[in-house]
Every structure is written in C-alpha cells, then in structure tokens.
Amino acid sequence: MTTLATAPSTWACTRLVFLGDNGQVMTARSMDWKSNIVSNLWILPRGMERDGQTGENTVRWTSKYGSVITSGYDISTTDGVNEAGLNANLLWLVESEYPPFEPSSKPGLSIAAWAQYVLDNFATVKEAVDALKDEPFTIVTDNIPGESRLATLHLSMSDASGDSAIVEYIGGKQIIHHSREYQVMTNSPIFEEQLALNTYWQQINGTVMLPGTNRASDRFARASFYVNTIPKDQDPNKSLASVFSVIRNVSVPYGISTPDQPNISSTRWRTVFDHQRKLYFFESALTPNTFWVDLKAIDFSDKTGKVMKLDLGDDQTHTYSGNATRDFQPSKPFQFLGVNSASPV
Numbered sequence: 001m002t003t004l005a006t007a008p009s010t011w012a013c014t015r016l017v018f019l020g021d022n023g024q025v026m027t028a029r030s031m032d033w034k035s036n037i038v039s040n041l042w043i044l045p046r047g048m049e050r051d052g053q054t055g056e057n058t059v060r061w062t063s064k065y066g067s068v069i070t071s072g073y074d075i076s077t078t079d080g081v082n083e084a085g086l087n088a089n090l091l092w093l094v095e096s097e098y099p100p101f102e103p104s105s106k107p108g109l110s111i112a113a114w115a116q117y118v119l120d121n122f123a124t125v126k127e128a129v130d131a132l133k134d135e136p137f138t139i140v141t142d143n144i145p146g147e148s149r150l151a152t153l154h155l156s157m158s159d160a161s162g163d164s165a166i167v168e169y170i171g172g173k174q175i176i177h178h179s180r181e182y183q184v185m186t187n188s189p190i191f192e193e194q195l196a197l198n199t200y201w202q203q204i205n206g207t208v209m210l211p212g213t214n215r216a217s218d219r220f221a222r223a224s225f226y227v228n229t230i231p232k233d234q235d236p237n238k239s240l241a242s243v244f245s246v247i248r249n250v251s252v253p254y255g256i257s258t259p260d261q262p263n264i265s266s267t268r269w270r271t272v273f274d275h276q277r278k279l280y281f282f283e284s285a286l287t288p289n290t291f292w293v294d295l296k297a298i299d300f301s302d303k304t305g306k307v308m309k310l311d312l313g314d315d316q317t318h319t320y321s322g323n324a325t326r327d328f329q330p331s332k333p334f335q336f337l338g339v340n341s342a343s344p345v
Contacts, residue, residue: 017183025275028247041310047302053338054108059137063120066300075337076112084123085160088115096152109137112337125163160275187216219250284316291320
C-alpha cells in the first residue's frame with residue numbers, strides 16, 4: 001500500500017452541501033492548487049465504453065448516465081454532475097493509503113477515473129454506496145503530472161435528495177461515511193477527526209467566534225457553520241447567492257504564499273450545482289464572470305449525444321457569461337490517466 005502522510009499537500013479544497021426548504025439542494029466546491037491545474041469543462045454522453053486504465057486486469061463499464069465534468073490536467077475527472085442529479089468531487093487527503101494492486105486479483109481503477117465511475121453508473125448516493133461497499137475494484141494511484149509524488153485523494157458524493165457520502169482509504173481499508181448530515185468535506189485530518197474537531201467549534205457557537213485561517217480544519221468549521229446558518233427558505237437564485245458566499249468565504253486568496261504552510265494553495269476555481277434545476281455553475285478566480293451549464297438542455301443520448309468541450313483556457317482565463325451550454329464544441333474525449341500495474345502501489 002502507498003501512503004504520503006509525510007508529503008506536503010498542494011491540492012487543498014472545500015466541498016459543502018446546502019439543504020434548504022422545499023427540497024432545495026446545492027453542492028459547492030473550491031479547487032485549491034499551487035499551480036495551473038489545466039481544467040476544462042466536458043459534456044460526456046451515455047453509452048461510452050470505459051475501462052479503469054490499469055492494464056489487462058481492469059474494471060470495465062458502459063456509462064449509464066451522461067455527465068458534465070471539470071477535468072484536472074485533462075486526464076481526470078475532479079468534479080462533476082450527472083443527468084440524474086448526482087454530484088461527485090475529488091479532494092486531497094494526504095493520509096490516504098490504498099490497497100496493493102495485484103494484476104491477478106481484483107480489477108483496478110485508475111484514481112483519475114474514480115469520480116467518473118460514480119457519475120457513469122449511479123443516480124443516487126445510496127446506489128453508489130451499496131455498490132462501492134462491496135469494493136468491486138482496487139483504486140490504483142500514480143504520480144501527479146510533472147511531479148514525483150502520488151495522488152492521494154478522497155471522494156465525496158451528494159444527490160438531489162440531499163444525501164451525502166465520503167469515501168476514504170485509510171490504512172489500506174475503504175471507509176465510507178454515509179449520512180445526510182455529512183455536508184462538509186475538506187482535507188487533513190481524516191474525516192472522522194474533522195467531525196471531532198468541528199464538535200468543539202459547535203460548542204463555542206459560530207456567532208461568538210470561528211477559526212479564521214486557511215487550514216483545512218478551520219475551513220471545515222467555517223463551512224459547517226455558515227452552510228447551516230444561511231436562510232433556507234429563499235428563492236433558488238438567492239439561495240445560490242448564499243451558497244456562493246459560503247464557498248467564497250472558505251476559499252484561499254489568489255496568489256497567497258505561505259512557505260511554512262505548504263498545504264495551503266490558492267483557490268483556482270469554484271463550482272456550485274443546483275440539484276433541482278440541474279444547473280452547474282462555474283467561477284474562475286481569474287475572470288470576472290460566473291457562468292452556468294444547463295443539463296436539461298443537453299443531449300446525453302448514446303445515439304445522438306456527442307462529447308463536447310468548453311475550453312477554459314490557460315489558468316481558466318477564457319471569459320464566458322450567463323448560460324454557456326451552447327458554447328461547448330465537439331471534441332475527442334480526453335484519455336484518463338493510465339496506471340502502470342507494475343508501479344509500487
């Protein structure tokens with residue numbers, strides 16, 4: 001198994017789920033990274049044949065659901081939603097330890113395709129948890145592009161009912177935290193310890209004092225307090241404004257430099273998904289506009305649907321405004337990172 005507990009993290013993010021009245025559910029996340037992560041938006045239709053990119057012994061599937069995703073380096077799905085209203089997010093967790101992958105044992109799945117596997121196959125969090133708890137594959141990690149260290153990630157999921165789950169690999173064992181109450185995920189420490197730390201801040205009451213640093217545990221406490229304090233009975237656009245306010249509050253200022261805190265990186269972009277209206281909002285730190293993609297207006301058919309790309313440009317600086325669904329262009333699909341099964345994982 002592989003652990004990077006002693007390696008500094010440069011991918012620090014926050015994910016939160018807003019649960020409003022009348023069934024309103026919105027999931028927000030920030031992407032914090034030390035350098036340009038080369039992200040673009042993609043439309044991926046149903047019926048795509050995929051495999052886990054781990055050689056001969058790999059999991060294989062055909063996508064049941066179409067999705068809109070944000071890529072990382074155009075070799076992985078780091079954030080995304082599917083047409084059924086399921087949301088999946090990958091965030092950094094330096095404590096991650098994945099089981100060893102043997103070519104003759106359980107089929108492998110590249111960590112780059114982990115979130116996409118979920119979006120392709122499941123409509124709800126419960127469906128995903130029921131399948132994942134049987135561990136149908138072994139997660140296989142590999143080096144981050146341009147670096148000599150392995151990717152260590154955990155997965156969060158949320159759906160239109162407001163259900164949530166967090167999937168981590170600790171000590172080589174899969175641990176799934178499944179509850180509507182698990183609205184927030186950040187980075188280190190592991191999720192169970194984050195919950196314990198947050199209990200302390202809940203006793204103090206956020207109207208009196210909240211931790212204000214950019215550390216993961218402090219962002220967890222602030223996100224937990226604010227996402228449950230913003231009004232729950234607003235119209236969808238005002239709820240969206242409130243949710244964006246919370247994810248911006250826990251974002252890291254662009255260009256910040258903290259040499260003694262290598263885990264802290266600038267926020268590069270943010271997304272918010274309105275599960276009811278099926279609108280996927282995107283906001284770059286380097287452009288003045290927030291835009292959205294309307295999943296209801298997309299042809300996800302396995303017969304007529306096409307792979308489409310929205311080119312966000314270097315450092316996500318291409319500017320789009322309002323409904324950008326029609327700005328996508330036909331494209332060849334990106335290739336998920338292939339993992340050498342002989343690698344020491």
